Amino acid sequence: MYRSNTQSVNAREIRIAIRLASAALIAVLGWMPAYASDTTASGDSAGAAASGEGLDEIVVTANRRPEKLQDVGAAVTLESSAKIEAFQVTRAEDLSKLSPGLAAIPENGSAVSSFSIRGLSQADSSEHEEQPVAIYEDGTYIAIPAATGFPIYDVDHAEVLRGPQGTLFGRNATGGSVQFFSNQPTDTFAAGIAYTAGDYSLHRLEGFINGGNSDVSDRFAYYLSERDGYVKNLDGPNLLGDDVAAFRNQTKFKLGDSTEGTLRLETWQDNGRPANYQTASHTPPGSIYDVALPRNAPNLYGYVNPSSSPFVQAVNVPGEVFKRASTIALNLQHEMGDVTLDSVSSFIRTRINYVEDTDGTPDNNAYYSDGGVANTYGQEFRLIKSTGALRWTTGVNFFENQGEFFVLFAQPTFCDPTSTTYCATAGQGSAHFPLSSTLGKGAELQTAYTLNYKAYSGFGQAEYDITDKLTAIVGARYTYDDQHFDWSFNCTQSLAGACSTVFGTPAGTGGNFNYAPVTDLSRTDGLWSGKAQLNYKLDPDVLLYASLNKGVKSGGYFDATAGNVPPSEFSFKPETLYATEVGVKSQFLDRKLTVNADYYHYNYENSQQFNFVNGIYFTVVNLPATSNGVELETNYKFGHGFSLNFSGSYNDIWVHDVQPCSTCAPQNERPIDAPKYIGAAGFEEDFKYHDLAFSLLYNARYTGDRYFELINQPVVHGAAFVVQDASLGITTQSGVWVRGWVTNLANRVYANSQFDNTAQGFVLDHWAPPRMGGLTVGINF
DSSP: OOOHHHHHHHHHHHHHHHHHHHHHHHHHHHHSOOOOOOHHHHOOSTTOOOOOOOGGGOEEOTTSSOEEGGGOOSEEEEEEHHHHHHTTOOBGGGGGGTSTTEEEESSSSSSOOEEEETTBOOOOOOSSOOOSEEEEETTEEEOSGGGGSOBOOSEEEEEEEESOOHHHHOTTOSSEEEEEEEOOOOSSOEEEEEEEEETTTEEEEEEEEEEEOSSEEEEEEEEEEEEOOSBEETTSSOBSOEEEEEEEEEEEEEETTTEEEEEEEEEEEEEEOOOOEEEEEEOOTTOSSOEEOOTTSOOTTOOOOSOSSTTEEOOSOOOEEEEEEEEEEEEEEEEETTEEEEEEEEEEEEEEEEEEOTTOSSSOSOEEEEEEEEEEEEEEEEEEEOSSSEEEEEEEEEEEEEEEEEEEEEEEEEOOTTOTTTSSSTTSOGGGOSOOTTTSEEEEEEEEEEEEEEEEEEEEEEEEESSSSEEEEEEEEEEEEEEEEEEEEEEEESSTTHHHHHHOOOTTTTTOOOOOOEEEEEEEEEEEEEEEEEEEEEETTEEEEEEEEEEEEOOEEOOOTTSOSOGGGSEEOOEEEEEEEEEEEEEETTTTEEEEEEEEEEEEEEEEEEEEETTTEEEEEEEEEEEEEEEEEEEEEEETTEEEEEEEEEEEEEEEEEOSSTTSOOEEEOOTTOOSEEEEEEEEEEEEETTEEEEEEEEEEEEOOEESSSSOOGGGEEOOEEEEEEEEEEEETTSEEEEEEEESTTOOOOEEEEEEEGGGTEEEEEEOOOOEEEEEEEEEO
16 A cells, blocks of 8 residues: 555655756746747647648548548547647546547546546446556557546647547457547757646646757656645545646657657656545335435435535545556657558556545545556557558557555444444434444455456558549457456454445355455456448548447456455456447538538447446446447638537447346446437637737537446436536747636536445535636747
């Protein structure tokens, strides 16, 4: 377990170092001539103006090589650095503001960030389980879900690929992939620095310095953000603050005339405090679908929330969210005539510690903690031919993940609502609260486990122009997985019988909780994915495509935190998705109007669904699922710097054969975080007045109602909501720029995750941030 005192020292050291580097950079820049810069052309994220370039010219890497967006037969959304900066996309999950079909949950019951594309996600809060949405940073796969919530800074653009990406992107991309690309070193001098101040005592400093020549160039970027918590805690420090430090150094170099490489060294650290707002929930005996009580209703212990506002709480254990990830990555490209050899090598070390006051009150009702250390290795070699009538990519990939993790879950004063002995005085007033050791049973679970995972794969994809209008695409990948999972468990109790009263009789232990055996499990799987597609160019501005895909996500193991699942059932099977998709990419009116649309049908075998029941049972189950969906993206450029965009998605996804209880009939349920409707609309206006360049951006996103647990009970239903963001930037010819911004303009209050702890008398709500505003001032050289 990584204690907070050590983490605070490390965080202070990193912040001091970055501040010293920033001060030195400011001093150096003060002696340099202030060159007038065109921030639009430079691509530097610090104050980059919105690009006026048409969608037909935008280049993406959906097929692992540069191609024009409108020439790629796939559902791809690209977000520019201008939008990312303007709408305060400061961590990976924030990208869901802009992209249709993408939803995300930060700190989803732990340090884990959960991403969902077309309703497909892995919402387990365990720190080790990979997700069906693959997250990449500069070509490096991020396997540990806690590490996917990294800070976004000095970024060039982001790409969201919807639908299975197994043939080229490999690991666990049945839902799709999200790629972030940072600004790369160039052979000319450039530098920038920006300071942001905003609500809740926000202070952020970020910048970059770049230089070199045609043989060696280097870019150093840094990011420091501190913000007070926006949840007022009446019993301690405020919650959900922001304390992030990060830096990235990239060195681009040439080895002769045919070989180029980029070495990336990056580290970031995030310190914060979680917040759990409890809503009372009482379940009548035998009831499956419980009904939430008003926010000010007493829970089973008699506690009443101090305010109806979710941003006011009283928590005696403020908790901790600590994440640190360090990356070493080397990308090499060697030109061999019309064939390129790409090599991507990476090592990522991730440290995690998460502590929460689960009950969200000033009393010791429930407490949760988890964490660990993981080392992830990756190596991929690709041969790419991107010219001629026959274009192809082939390669091999090796992946290894080694991790040690722990989970602790305690209920010091559990009240058994079925017992007249231990619950006789609960909820009868403050004179009988809190429960004493003679009236309440206390128990603490501890699990520790290690994961050693190796995967080997070979893949290939080819495109052939049958005619000048018709192109055929075929691809396949085979993956061999080898996993080893060692798990141990223990429960301590304040009274005899407390462990079994709180958590149920442990599976396979004869009723004895106080043991710590090590369970050794292993599995191997051979998996293949494939793709067949036809692209048809109806004319230069209209592309039609139709594809058949088989995507796979590896099987694995879940942590049976409560000890109530026998080890033989820890494993879940690989997930298989058969996807059919048809789409059109089109431009009209002299390419001012862009309309991209697609329809897909999904059929899942053994879809992996996280099942969280009453705060005690944590499992991943394999169930069939089907989905039908439609997506639309439009953009119209009126001229004179004004453009209007609209996007929308409809996703009718259902998980079948869900059994809410042992005696209940199977039924269909919506998966976790899968809104049926998502829509967004916005505009961008760029204009000049004398020597000043103005950029005004607005975006509104509608997210339909959704459920946060597989069993769609009313207490875990999230209502639909609209979030609006706006930004106004001004840039001078000397490189000085200012941007004012507001997020959640209408101050919409909505939950981004919920957990049903009805067995303990409450439901946990995690609420999204309220309205925030700020001002950023920067200069580019």
